[in-house]
Amino acid sequence: MTNLSRRTLLQAMGTGALATALASLPTFAQDRTAIRIGYAVSKTGANAGGAGISTIPNYLLWVDDVNKAGGLELSKLGVTLPLEVTEYDDRSSAEETVRAIERLATQDNVDFILPSWGTGSNLAAGPTFDRFGFPQLAGTAVTDMAPQLAQRWKNSFWFLGGGHDYANALVNLLVKQRDAGAINNKVAIASVADGFGIDLSKAATPAFEAAGFELVYDKTYPLGTSDFAPIINEVSGLGVDTFVAFSYPPDTFALTQQAVVANFSPKVFYLGVGTAFPIYPNVAGPNHNGVMGVGGIDPDSEAIAAYFERHTALVGQAPDSWASAVTYASLEILGQAITRVGDLDKSAVAAEIASGEFDTILGKVKLVDNQLRALWTVGQWQDGKFVGLAHTEGKAAREPVVPKPAWVPAS
Amino acid sequence: MRFSAILTGLVLGGTYALIAMGLTLQYGVARIMNLAYGDLIIAGSFCAMLLFTAMGINPLIALFIVVPLGFALSWLVYALMLQPLARRSPNRDRLEGDSILATFGLLFVIQGVALVLFGANYQSYSFLAVPIDVLGTTIAANRLLAFALAVLFGVGLWLLLTRTRFGTVIRAVAANPGSAPLVGINVDHVARLAFALGGGLAAAGGVVVSMYLTFSATMGVIFTMKALIVVIMGGVGNLLGALAAGLILGVVETLVSSFIDPGLTLAATYLIFLAVLVVRPQGLFGKAAR
Amino acid sequence: MILLVSLLALAALAAVPFFVGAYPLGLGIGILGYGALATAWALFSGPTRYISLATVAFFGIGAYTVAVLADLMPYPLVLLCAALIGLVVALLVGLATLRLAGIYFVIFTFGLAELVRQLVTYYEVNVTRTLGRYVFLPIGPEHIYWQLLGLLAVTLALAFWISRAKIGLALRVIGDDPVVASHLGVRITRTKLALFSLSAVAMTLAGAIQAPRWTYIEPSIVFNPTVSFLTVIMALLGGPNRLFGPLLGAVPLFLLFEWLSANFPNHYSIILGLLFIAIVFLLPNGVLAAWDKFAARLKNKEASA
């Protein structure tokens, strides 16, 4: 006992002393060979699937793009420096995320920290980013709390909107279709009982009701459900023209397959996260055509097309058509803000992100109250692209195809 | 409506039973609580997907490649890693503790390899996703096929265990590992075979579920736990129990989802499982301890 | 003497936050958190040899209690409520489960943790219509560190007391042979229930104390089954039947995880897995046995010096 405690204590104090010593070392610009970027992302655990599609590839791509271009120019220091990455695996745990950020901030002394994937991890990381004064560019967090969070943590930036944005856009779009006589008044909603599904269904249910839709089915299913036959069987007998699922990727794929098998082919088939994934057309085969979902891209944008190409070349697969481009744009904003400030002053960079206008693959972007308010909210697969049908600010890239083509039975 | 729910439930339950059968062999006979079991299932799924998408090999044919691979891999794992532990353990408690730790490590290794090879993305391919009408209920052909395969493997295994000498030996070891050597049975050998056989079944389960489920490198734990629940609910080492428990869980899940609330399906699964154990602590078909 | 040394050690550990930076403090929190969980786990599971995977059920209940009640009452009262809720759940569960033995108990407790998670999710989704909850409490990392340190110290003291008390003997008798225990007049159910509940309360508190660190609480974060598995593995590795065994499993494993995820983020899983297997082979009796050998050698040296 004596030995143990003394030893632990010494160790703890030793680490501490070392940390203090490291932290107090002054860093001179002329000693620098790189701008240090750090991030902890979910390489394992429950979030690994999402991070593997929307977050990690874009971090890799951005670093690659910047370094191929010679790095970022720091005019005040008179150098142009490449990016150097320190990465950790947060193992999909909030506790690990927080500690990894503490480590990046105080041990590795990185200049900027990129956040992990998902709403929960970004919220968990908020206070820590704030404490160390790092700008937090949450590219994959959907939360209606964003305005309050941006006030609470001054250097936090929220890029993916809240549940209301997506739900309201969907309802507006469907109101137009109904009023044009393309669909009937009945809607069925199935939501995953997890953060995303609940946030969206909480916003969608009253919006549908306010718009005069009849919600004949509005239920949740647990995270990890593998069999959707009961849900599809029940819904298919209700005479709905619109089926909405606020679902996670495995559910999205399974729901599609089940609907095809049960030959439940409503005029509007809308599915939550995963529809915009590049793998979706593989899963759904010819039936991906006309399926709607969260997100979307501008199919006519050359910047987006070039981004898809670079992404595919580096990572081996196309990005998803929702959070990927937004995540990449958030990184472009960070890079441009650093160049404009001309050194690595975190608060100056954060201030620039908050106030400046930036040129990104999404077009010209200016944040409002620390939030990206220019978002694609509803998308639909048309001609091999997941095109934006609704945008919070601009107009639609394409008109919705309603009814969607009937399912082609798989062979 | 009710009939179709029961039918859908049976088909789902067939999958549960299939993935549980291998584990019940491994735990019931080899006394290894294999936490890496689900990761072997996922490995089977990856193989099937690779064979199907890259070489166009039908998953049914892939079974003939993947199952022997699973068998061989499990054989090696047992021979290299678990047998020394089994020999070293003075008693069952000790082996259980050691095997939990060691297969927990194996879980990470398999998962890590899958992550390096395939990344963390969700994987899926479309095979036989065509509707088939069974007595007025529409069911996907691939699920029906999965059910048929579950029945096939179940019956095959049952015949193997009840009609062959090897099966008799396996059952003897499962029933009483202590006295098996007295009648000239090489317990080591039997345990290794049973473990390998269980691994083959896991790989088969992986091929089958890959036909209709989305999977990813990190999803193995889910299968392990589902299989464990089915095994425990049915009674350790009892094939019939695993079958019954799998079907019960499938039907309950579907009925709850259809008639009560999809939000309660998993809660209902665990509730049924816990209720069975409270009433019958040894599982549905298990014998009372000692 | 032992008391004095323990108090000194405690005081020294309590002073750590004044000297170290955020990251070592974070490490300290992680270590103390798992140390407390593993020690609490071993309170019940060490002597009885019942491997429980319900750890995260209580851990999550604690975190959720804080999330729900933090705005309604002062923090110490919240902790008290969390402890009480954990106690009630543990008593209910204990009464239902303690007939089970071996692997049946293991999987039952796992099912239990998942059931709690499903029910919390269902409640949140259908009744409150929110899944995540926000915990904005003015509690910094150093406060969490001190609270966890206190929890660990109390749990260790409790474990020490139990090992000397009648109830400790009762547990060891039950662990060795429950049939003999009952024939000697040991009230098995009552004894197991008491210890199970005590251990559950400590786990609940571990969850409650750490909740403010995450800001955002949702079932998939606080009912993550990995917590249960890690706790078991740490305790088994260190040696669940010794006072400091679980702690000695928790400290090196935690540091190992940290080191691996920092240095081999892409091959973390594989290396960790191989290390695990190696540990089973090389340290068959747990860290503590190796430590004992080491300590014995030290003692010999001191004696000869």
Added chain:
Amino acid sequence: MSLLTLSNVTKRFGGLTAVNDLSFTLTAGESVGLLGPNGSGKTTALNMISGYLPVTAGTIALDGMTISTLGPERIAHRGVARTFQLVRALPSLTVGENVLAALAFRKAPLWGSEAEAKIGALLESVGLAGRQQEQASNLTYIDLKRMELARALATEPKLLLLDEWLAGLNPTELRSGIDLITRLRQSGITILLVEHVMDAVRALCTRCIVMNTGSRLADGPTADVLADKSVIRAYLGDDHA
């Protein structure tokens, strides 16, 4: 006055009837042998008396109070102690702790220095003087049996159930074992012993109850019972089967 009364006690396991309508009484201070071929239900009967198995039908009473509805720990507190057919030590405990476990959880518990003194005395009485600190798992077979007896005695029983306590001992050990039980008898404890060693039964028991296929076959003074033809047939018949 009767200490133990079994009235029409039956035990079924599924379709198998292990004990069938068994009735007998033990008077305080008696030492009775419970005999019968293997599988005749003797151990099952002991298990029901000690509360390890619940009865299927019938009642068991101790001192006129029904105990067949109680669990083993409550029955132990009423004054019934037992040893097991296959000796059951608590292997991870020391010899002293094995006995302490019995002292600590009995009706009038002992703990601390009082217990220490008592442990010493008990171990001495069974011939294990001064071996408190030894690990139970290191004991020889006879010493384990002695320890188990000391443990049973530590609960201060009125009724002691011995399940083949003398089985497996060599002639010297057997002699000292019989002496030990004789001394116990003289101290006034009521003893019910299941035993196959006939010399021991003759030396220790004034009365014997013989069971066959779950039922009572004979009950009477030892010499008479052992001479009974049906008893002899039951034994020989089974041995040849």
